[in-house]
Amino acid sequence: MNVAQALKLAADxxxxxLDLDAAxxxxxxxxxxxxxxxxxxxxxxxxxxxxVDPEALPKFEAMVERRLTGEPVAYILGCREFYGIGFxxxxxxxxxxxxxxxxxxxxxxxxxxxGAFRVLDLGTxxxxxxxxxxxxxxxxxxxxxxxxxxxLAVAKQNGEGLGNIRFxxxxxxxxxxxxxxxxxxxxxxxxxxxxxxxxxxxxxxxxALTSGKDGLDAIRNIIEAAPHHLEPGGWLLFEHGYDQGxxxxxxxxxxxxxxxxxQDLSGIERVSGGRLTAG
Ligand code: GLN
Numbered sequence: 001m002n003v004a005q006a007l008k009l010a011a012d013x014x015x016x017x018l019d020l021d022a023a024x025x026x027x028x029x030x031x032x033x034x035x036x037x038x039x040x041x042x043x044x045x046x047x048x049x050x051x052v053d054p055e056a057l058p059k060f061e062a063m064v065e066r067r068l069t070g071e072p073v074a075y076i077l078g079c080r081e082f083y084g085i086g087f088x089x090x091x092x093x094x095x096x097x098x099x100x101x102x103x104x105x106x107x108x109x110x111x112x113x114x115g116a117f118r119v120l121d122l123g124t125x126x127x128x129x130x131x132x133x134x135x136x137x138x139x140x141x142x143x144x145x146x147x148x149x150x151x152l153a154v155a156k157q158n159g160e161g162l163g164n165i166r167f168x169x170x171x172x173x174x175x176x177x178x179x180x181x182x183x184x185x186x187x188x189x190x191x192x193x194x195x196x197x198x199x200x201x202x203x204x205x206x207x208a209l210t211s212g213k214d215g216l217d218a219i220r221n222i223i224e225a226a227p228h229h230l231e232p233g234g235w236l237l238f239e240h241g242y243d244q245g246x247x248x249x250x251x252x253x254x255x256x257x258x259x260x261x262x263q264d265l266s267g268i269e270r271v272s273g274g275r276l277t278a279g
Contacts, residue, residue, distance in 0.1 A: 004048040006057070007033055010064045017068045028073050029064075035077050036060035071203050083132040087158050092150040093126040094208040099264040100187050103239050103271050104132045106262060107185055110235055111137045120179075120229065121145070122172055122186035122222060122238075125208055127155030127165075129185055134165040143181070145170040148207060172218070173225045180231050186238040188218035215241060216251075223251050230276040237273035245269030 001009075010029040015022060034041050036059040037052070052060070066076050074080040074095040079088055082096040083104050089095060111117050111133065117140040121130030130144035142165040146152045152167050159165050168175055189208055191197060192215035201209055211218040219240060226236040236256060240248050245261040249272055252259040256274025264270035 001057070002049050002051050003033070003044055006052045006060065007044070010060070013064060014067055018070065028067065031073055031077060032063045032067065033060050036063060070200070075203060082128045085128075085132060085135065087126050087128055087131075088154055089126055090154055091203060092148065092205060093154050094187075094204050096126065096128045099266070099268075099270050100128065100239055102262060102264050103129055103185060103187060103237060104136075106237050106271055106273070107133050107183060108136055110183055111140050113137065114139055116141070117183070118181045118231075119143070120176070120181040120184045122184065123147070123188050123208070123218070124155050124167070125151050125187070127158040127167075129187055130165055131155070131159050131162065133185070134159070134162050138164060140164060142166070143168060143176070143179075145172075145175065147171045148205070151205070151208075172221055173229055176229060180229055180234075182231050182234045184222075184226055184230060184234070184236045186218075186222055188222060188238060190215045190219060190239070190241045190244060216244065216247065219244075219248060220251060223255055227255050227276055232276055233278040235273055235275050237271055239271050240269075242268045242270070245272055248272040 007029045011025040014020065014025040014028060030041050030044055034044055036056045063076050067073060072095045074089045075091055079086055080096045083101050087096060119133055119140050119142045121142060121144040124130050124144035124146050127144055130142045134142040144155055144165055145168045149169055152169055156167050170176060189211040191209050193210050193213055219238060222238060230236065249259050249261060252272060252274040257277045259274040261269040261272040
């Protein structure tokens with residue numbers, strides 16, 4: 001069996017088993033075969049008619065089998081790119097989503113290139129938000145917290161070698177008594193318990209996905225406590241669900257000023273935030 005045939009066979013099986021279009025299964029099949037063969041994706045194109053190394057075939061087959069059960073490709077490969085950076089990803093952490101890049105964009109707009117600036121990433125998971133910020137703003141210092149020790153272990157590996165980020169095991173602000181920040185960021189869990197979407201997310205940690213009956217428990221907690229941990233003029237920005245912009249603005253308005261929401265690339269309100277009035 002040659003490379004093109006192996007890819008076609010896998011893509012066809014994945015298209016039948018999963019609710020995905022032809023383009024997506026093609027991308028996924030190439031990612032899995034490239035990993036099984038330890039080659040780049042360009043190699044697959046250049047070597048479409050080469051026979052697949054018979055020693056790599058069982059490995060590829062096992063990866064495809066895992067994908068057929070619905071397991072995300074990021075867990076099978078053990079990595080995912082976010083904000084142009086490769087991150088290690090395990091089943092202890094949420095799979096990075098492209099829409100979360102909006103949170104990083106909004107953060108970088110607010111952090112000066114020079115000068116001291118303290119950033120907090122609440123519920124860092126694999127570390128994608130805090131680490132992306134720390135890498136793009138070397139003068140800022142980032143504190144990344146998570147309640148899950150196993151998630152934090154993944155974040156620490158992803159942040160290895162970065163001098164301006166520290167990782168703290170903490171249930172939201174619990175371990176940060178008396179600490180203040182210029183910017184607080186979070187991609188918290190925000191899906192309602194029992195929500196139909198959860199059926200498609202069964203491989204990911206519930207701790208990172210669901211938050212109470214309406215999905216807003218974590219967000220309410222964060223908004224309630226944020227004013228005690230923000231410097232005057234500091235921003236709180238967090239990601240939320242596609243239909244939560246309005247309620248998030250209402251909750252934010254009770255505590256902060258300049259409240260607003262921002263849309264992701266699909267035109268969905270995805271991040272909301274507000275600012276602690278100065279003085
Ligand atoms: N964006 C994810 C999803 O709906 C959920 C992530 C989260 O709860 N923070 O698939």
